[in-house]
Amino acid sequence: MSVKLIAVDMDGTFLNDNKEYNRARFAELYAQMKQQGIRFVVASGNQYYQLISFFPDIAHEISFVAENGGWVVSEGEDLFNGELTQQQFNTVIGHLLTLPHVYIIACGKHHGYTLRHYDDAFISMARAYYHRLELVDNFANLKDVFFKFALNLPDNLLDDTMSSLAGLFKGIMIPVTSGHGSIDLIIPGVHKANGLRILQEKWGIDNSEVLAFGDGGNDIEMLRQAKYGFAMANAPEKIKQIASYQTGHCNDQSVLDVIENVLKKEPPFNE
Incomplete structure (x- = not known):
């Protein structure tokens, strides 16, 4: 072969x-x-x-x-x-927004979306990976096909956050590490x-x-x-x-x- x-x-x-x-x-x-x-x-x-x-x-x-x-x-x-339902999207984003040390990018087919109020250093880093990045005031009413969330957080919180998210989002999304201080939430399979x-x-x-x-x-x-x-x-x-x-x-x-x-x-x- x-x-x-x-x-x-x-x-x-x-x-x-x-x-x-x-x-x-x-x-x-x-x-x-x-x-x-x-x-x-x-x-x-x-x-x-x-x-x-x-x-x-x-x-x-x-x-x-x-x-x-x-x-x-x-x-x-x-x-x-891949595509999350609106309900799945809302469930995931609702919990992520309660985590104070986590920066969120909602990854859609047309754009990545992140919050306008995040600090400039994070937004600059995000732009290096997302050539189409929209800054939004909130994650409500976004019109796109969403298949992933990219999360950025301090390295020392990575393992505990991975474990808790795996339990919380079972059946909806799976957390995987994608590098230092970053987690991707992907659709199972x-x-x-x-x-x-x-x-x-x-x-x-x-x-x-x-x-x-x-x-x-x-x-x-x-x-x-x-x-x-x-x-x-x-x-x-x-x-x-x-x-x-x-x-x-x-x-x-x-x-x-x-x-x-x-x-x-x-x-x-x-x-």
């Missing part, structure tokens, strides 16, 4: 700590991937509009599992949208692995033909589902333990190194 699909998380994986990647080297590898019939998929918790900005020349011909699987786009075509499954069904690709890279809690299902699940050296220990393989640090172009090995049919990709 050869690799037919390569899926990359972005922050802490494909991107280095400066939110950059070696574009010239990737362009060469991508040309070879196309020649060998290998699909390239960006699988990230980030907003679709932010993700396409990293691939201006090829966004129209690759696929995106954006918003942690909430929105799947292939070659510019919408394949899937609507994760990156589900997004990849949708694409795999479209293309007739088996899990044994999938290579995935990740470094965070929102990558767990994807790393387990893919035969070649690679955790980054900078990933937490629990992510390394569930992944079948490991590679180097995100600052060392390690994803590109592994892709090069795939193209050259080097171990473990020479079976």
Whole structure:
């Protein structure tokens, strides 16, 4: 079995700590991937509009599992949208607003929405990840398709908040970590692995033909589902333990190194 699909998380994986990647080297590898019939998929918790900005020349011909699987786009075509009901949205937002240390972004298909009164530092950070960000006075009467909430909070409150939210929102949303001081609330079953499954069904690709890279809690299902699940050296220990393989640090172009090995049919990709 050869690799037919390569899926990359972005922050802490494909991107280095400066939110950059070696574009010239990737362009060469991508040309070879196309020649060998290998699909390239960006699988990230980030907003679709932010993700396409990293691939201006090829966004129209690759696929995106954006918003942690909430929105799947292939070659510019919408394949899937998760969607909360209005009642579910109100239930979740009603509780989140009682948590004083939590900044909230409601992630919709057309925009991310956050509160105007939040401090400037948070809003500036949010704009880096949400190229379409609306500042609102409250979360009432927003007209959009909502599939995720992104939460920002102090690191020392992360574990306790994760535990309490998991219990409170059981059956509606599941909390996953997406980096330092951040939690994504995702719809149950609507994760990156589900997004990849949708694409795999479209293309007739088996899990044994999938290579995935990740470094965070929102990558767990994807790393387990893919035969070649690679955790980054900078990933937490629990992510390394569930992944079948490991590679180097995100600052060392390690994803590109592994892709090069795939193209050259080097171990473990020479079976």
